[in-house]
Amino acid sequence: MEKAFRNLIKSRFPFLPGKKLLLAVSGGVDSVVLAYLCRNAKLGFSIAHCNFNLRGEESDADEDFVIDLADELEAEVFTQNFDTETFAEEAGISIQMAARELRYNWFEELSQTLNFDYVLLAHHANDDLETFLINLVRGTGLEGLSGINAEKDTILRPLLDFSRKEIEAYARQNNIKWREDSSNASTKYLRNKIRHKIVPVLEELNPQLLQSFKQTQSYLKESEALVEDYMSLIYPKAIQKSQYGYELDINFLKKIPNTRAVLYQLLKTFGFTEWNDVYNLLDAQPGKMVFSEEYRLVKDREKLLLTEINYPEDKIYHIAEGEELVMLPVGKLAFAEVDKIEKKEDFSRIFVDADKLQFPLIIRKWQTGDFFYPFGMKGRKKISDFFKDKKMSLPEKENTWLLCSAEDIVWVVNHRADERFKVTSATGKILKISCSF
Template sequence: MLPLQQFRDFIEQQQLFTEGNRILLAVSGGKDSVLMLHLFKAIGVDVGVAHCNFNLRADEAQRDEHFVALLAGNLGLPFYVTHFETKKYAHQHKISTQMAARELRYTWFEEIRSAEGYDYIALAQHQNDAVETVLINLVRGTGISGLHGILPKRDKLIRPLLFLNRQEVNEIVAKNNIDFVEDSSNLSTHYTRNKLRLQVVPHLQEINPDLEKTFAENMARFAEIETFLNLEVQKLQARILNERADGVYIDLKEIAALNPQKLLLYELLKPFGFSENVVEEILGSLKALSGTHFFSSSHQAIINRSDLVIVKKDTAIVANQFIHPETACITFTDHEIAMAFSSEVKFDLDANKAFVNAGKLIYPLVLRNWQNGDKFIPLGMRNAKKVSDYFIDEKVPLHLKSTTPILVNGNGEIVWIVGMRQDNRYKLTPATKKVAIFELKIK
């Protein structure tokens, strides 16, 4: 008999789905996924069958596809199939064949789930798969999330066979005369997971015959620890992360007081993509000079006087952009500058606007980043001043120095430090006949 009550109990305990949900089953044709299919069919859940042909095992892959298609048809279930050029994809993306297959199948499963109106995707991983995943993570290096291994439910993915181990799956399939196909690649030690399953796990089971149960208990503990850590990090984020319009600020004193320091700072910076190595560099540079930069794939962190400031990389550069008389608007990062003309000579005291004597403009104007050596005459003053000195006097954060756009006339003179100060040479005077109005706006 099939373990239907255990199956129902596990689904309920883990809150995998609710009555009326439609489930897309990932079925390869092997013992695990075929057993999962029969269990779902037996308890009357509305399911569909999805099968991936990775074109890696020639005739065997075609056999698997035919078997699963026939099985779904015999059970009267919707069947979805796709074919991947897995090795080509792996080569193009410079990843392993295993990783390529993983990326391809999960992307396709989600496409089918969304397009066909399924609520969840069910994967037939069992306790031994969870053990192997933890071992792989440990060998490669991992944090707490890698120690809890495979979770029964994450987002739209559910794993309803995690109440069984491999031996139990084999026994159930044999006792119920369930047909399946054998994947010959499961016997190859070319793959890391197979090497662990065939050569490492048996030795561990000699030490602990209840290895799967022990790992399941440990993984449950680690999952609880991760939940606790996430809650504490959320409290910490609310207390010490100061979100401003120009970035996220963390007081260096707060970082120095963290305990355990490396773990907590890593968790705080993880959403911004910073690796553990970069976190170590930051901790070793807390007393470094202002302006020290650290990078992730998407963000940069800058030590700015008493703070660590985190900004997106795409806010760091304003490429040279040309402005002509007919230009109505120019866009950069998440801002834009609107340009208009008026014959009425008047102005507002608004740092986000510049009211310029249009008669002095030489086109094209250029919008660019600040450069070393830039000078201008601040509005209301007579003498030139280095822009860098102006930034210091105005206590402009270091990361904003590199991201503040400068509006430059065709003769090379600065017209406006955008959003801050206009140049005195382009102010309105009684002789002004036409006004060029520049306005900084957030998109």
């Protein structure tokens, strides 16, 4: 195995020699063997150990074991204790997810603080198979079946080509000691249930299960690469960045083959799960929506509008008389007295009769029932009807602000001024108001 490991470093990770490496070592056979292999391959590394405090004295004994191992290997060691159960409860996630998040965040912190080039993890071929089966049980796309990445950013997994049996055999042949995690024997968790109950049955059916799995996985990765190449051609034609998120071209999506699969590939990173509802939006009435936890997909006339879900409290901002520049979370407003109106048409600025304004001015979001007197028109108009006439999308409506004097709307910002505040021959002081949102 040592020779195979050295050959693997030369062929797949030739950049590792001379780099500053951080090895995640739990005390289990996989990570302990990885530490010995790296030492024997003359790679420079430090060790990081997470104590999740989930098994009482056993967890503390694991930590002591790793400290002694680092001393034996003459490696620097870092240890970190976590209150995993409290973190999981406060975050509303499982213990396994909490432990994962805590350790990866700590590895990243160590890497950035101490300038480690790469973090090495001891996942092996059996872990890869178990992850495949977990994703298969839960339901997943092609990427969920193509396996654990051997290299992702600065995270490397150099043992993925080796089985658990090979790793344990190497440890025994070289009299390497390790710690057994008692929780690994429990079938309480899905991964353990698959490891102890499902995989043995599959190995009975096919003694060469891992080899067959690796072959299948290589085909899946090739298919995934093919899909990625296809999507790189589709993406710029199907989806465009907009002011408030993204716009998907419905007509284009309907013309291409496998529309449902393309929609999945375009939107899979945004957390949607109800894919039939997403697909049905293409023929739904305008205004129909589908939600994920953080995003919303809205059917507009010829577009699907993808925006983040924001639920801020309705804010009202007050602008005192005499202020020249007002910085707001919504943008910047500038006020300046001028001698005359600039005739150039520009919706980002208005000119008003300053004496008609009642300070402090108010800037707020529009509300149902709001109305104003559009500049250049007779009579009043509901803001909602104004939006409808302009064929504004739902995100555009939600992100439109009103500048008000007391109860009266002075400006539908960036769209239309109010007739009541216009400059006339009787105006004594002209105020120019401009915005950049």
